[in-house]
Amino acid sequence: MLHRSFLALGLAAVLAGLPACQRQPATYTTAAGATALPAPRAAAPVTARQAMVVSAHPEATRIGLEVLRQGGNAYDAAVAVQFALAVALPAAGNIGGGGFVVYRHADGSLGTLDFREKAPLAASRDMYLDAQGNVRPGLSTDGHLAAGVPGTVAGMVALHQKLGKLPWAQLVAPSVELATQGLRLTAKEAQGLNDTRADFLRLNKHVPVYAHPEGRPWQAGDVVKYPELSAALGRIRDQGRNGFYQGETARLLLAEMQRGNGIIAQADLDQYQPAWRTPLRGRYRQYEVISMPPPSSGGVALLQMLQMLEPYNLGKLGWHSAAAVHLITEAERRAYADRATYLGDPDFGRVPVAQLLDHKYLRTRTQGLSPTGPASSSAQVQAGAALPPYESDQTTHYSIVDAQGNAVSCTTTLNGRYGSKVVVQGAGFLLNNEMDDFSAKPGVPNMYGVIGGTANAIQPGKRMLSSMTPTIVTENDQLRMVVGTPGGSTIITSVLQATLNVLDYGFDPQQAVAAPRLHHQWLPDHIDVEEGALSPAARTELEHRGHKLNPRSPWGRIDMIERRKDGTLVGGADPRGDDTAAGY
Template sequence: MVVSAHPEATRIGLEVLRRGGNAYDAAVAVQFALAVSLPAAGNIGGGGFVVYRGADGAVGALDFRETAPAKASRDMYLDKQGNVVADLSTRGHLAAGVPATVAGMWALHQKLGKLPWRELVQPAVDLAAKGLALTSKEAAGLNATKFITTEVQTGSRYEHADVSPQLHAEVKVPEFGHLPNAYERPGRPWQPGDTIRHRFLAATLARIRDQGRAGFYAGETARLLLAEMQRGHGLISQQDLDQYQPKWRTPLRGRYRQYEVISMPPPSSGGVALLQLLQMLEPYDLRRLGWHSADAVHLITEAERRVYADRATYLGDPDFGRVPVAQLLAPDYLKQRMAGVTAASAATPSAQVAAGAGLPGYEPDQTTHYSIVDAAGHAVSCTTTLNGGYGSKVVVAGAGFLLNNEMDDFSAKPGVPNMYGVIGGTANAIGPGKRMLSSMTPSIVTEKGRLRLVVGTPGGSTIITSVLQATLNVLDYRLDAQQAVAAPRLHHQWLPDHIDVEAGALTPAAEAELQRRGYKLNPRSAWGRIDLIERLPDGTLRGGADPRGDDTAAGY
């Protein structure tokens, strides 16, 4: 079974499985297909994480998170007064971290793949060259997005405090404008059913097909990327491309009731946070309290606000400092964090909640996910991202791919929220070659040594809570896979101090009771696109494809 964010990507992944490829082969094919079919998040100009479990029960994790360029510096998004410059970390060339996706897919295939590399990339080449019809959601997304021109840089000037010796004088915040490329409107707004062809992207993918990693990080593609950096005053250099390496990491493993949960370690905060939340909630009978009852929502929210406070203080790139993972997951610590919280207690204002004490300090939206299980039982959970929708809005001229704006996932200044409203501190400060903290939470759940769930989602800071809710929906509330991903969601991230509420997530009685206890409710449009595979006791696979997007589940 394959569940991904676009029907074409799901189709391509399933064809790989039918041809005898394994789940890792299908993951590579799906990733490159999403780079064509889902430009808002699918990518070759971003990065991500893979958590996998082999048919023999062996587990692993691959970190292909972007890194800060060598010329990046801690205060590069601050003006001379020390204030964060609006938009500089989210749009334009300075927002881009070193792309990691191609290196990650190459590493995954070299270690675990079965079919020839070129056979896995070729379907994406064909998709880009022949074109594909836009869905209504993708047409709306393109119409709402303006891409940054690389021809003329205009915009407000400011004196930059600390970019790099080469850029110390003045840098421009680019204005939006259209660079002629596949995404430019055809003289009118895009309509569902319009065919969009990617001539330059097809050529780039063909180089990756023929040359592997070198087809992106060297040669013509690298030349085009570096030319784009020069035009837009970006920081990525050939040295950055040469030195980038994905990293194999040991996944985090924890218990929740009779289940084992396998998730991503730092520099993702997702695995730590998910395991903290599940352990905090295990003492409570959530099923008895009822789905989204006031008591259940209260307990989940109190756990979430404490976990996000810890995230802001302690989590960052483990290669640049000590991350106290074991202490954060210690049962006694988590019990202490929830001390005084009962099903009937009042809300705890976030102003009164800080990160847990006594731990060693750290020392020096738009995303997509796919879940795959093959016939042998290999399982892949992969979350990949450009960060914001369409990343930095920069299309590499002549190469046809979008650059990420992952630099916004660093803490530009301690205590100042990023684009998702998440607060960060010193542990996640910008540093050359450093990986920015992430909320991506690709996860796998087993029961009695057998695969139970493969789950993940996009959604920025809401990723962690969305994966939590989908997992609880299946394991505690006994919803099937499709019901679990479709159910309306709630979210709390410590700051700002309110519960985000999707339409239909709370009954009027639950709303009234939560408000009585002191909670502020914030109605929000739908978020996230959970892709989930559930393995039933008889071995049948059941897919859940989030109806909030064009997500599609298919199997045989």
């Protein structure tokens, strides 16, 4: 079965593609009063009996599913989907970025792979500050100096070598073909390229393929071919890691650095290695939640929030009731305060994960909270004093379950939309702007408004803090859910809400990913609100309690697979994007 969600441009059209209840909120009476919304209506979810792929683009989903049909496992499909997204979704899919994988074998064994980018060896703590010590705007977000050392290709090679089944070349070949033959742009993709055209021309000394060669705007249905990217992918297909970090592609990348005064050198490419890390595991009610450890902040923050919320009956309070939203917001506020202070690359200093996830510590963080209480002030909510002192929007995600029951949750990114907007001349791929995920200056927000501390300061060879939260949920030692999303600092709260939507409110995956969302990240001190996320009564009550509400256009692209008790796989593809679920 195949489900495609193509939405027209603009907020109104996006909302038109969401469940009707999100456009015309209704209420029903709960223990919290008449402030909750009913379960959202949504398109029927995709179901399958054996295997499923949910990704941000129909071509990537198609290629992943073909690999599974050819006898590949979930890890083979992940490799194929990753390279397909590098062609089909240039805003976030990549070979010039990085990411994280959380996986679960059918036998229950677990693991994570960190292929996050690193700071170049020539990087320095104050490299984005002026002579007065102030952050120089744009230097960490646009252009060559914003790029970290890419980890995607090394990560995919490591994943395949350890867990793959089919030959490497067979997994990369479909993306080479896709780049050669080209693909038709959706309306959203055409608009994204048009919106970024001026930056492409400003930040590159050549005219990259992403800027229309005829100088006209891209239109939905236009076919784009990527010959330089096809050649680069061909070298990866034929030579594996060396096809990117050595030889012609490396030469082109280093030449691009020289053109734009970037600092990535051959030594950076030679030394880059992905890292296998121990997954974070926590309990929420009868479920086990498995997520990514640092340098991703996502797993720690997600498990903190779930444990802080566990004492409360969210289902009884009602979905998006004022009482439930208040509790969730207060949990988010405290988790993001801890994130800003304590989290960073564990290879460069102590990250107190065990203390942050300690039940006693989390109880002290929520002491005095109640469903009927007033809003806290973020100015008064600091990182937990119980811990010892310690000196961290455009991404994409895919979820895969194969016929054997292996599961992969992978979030991968260039950071901002189209990353640094720098296209490597002759190789046709975009470079990330992940250096902005470091704390350019402690206490100064990054492009997502997230505050960072000294734990996430720039150091040569260090991985920058991330919000990516690829997650797997089990119940009674059986796979229950695979979930993740892009969205910068909103990733963690989006995964939290989608998880609660299924586990506490009984939504199916399509309802769970389509439902309107809320977000709070400690600072700035307000709740971001998608249209239709709150009933009028809930808005009034939350404001009366002291919460500040900030209307915001839709964010995130959640991709979810739920495994039902009878073994049926149910997919949810976020209608905010071109996300697609398919299975057999």
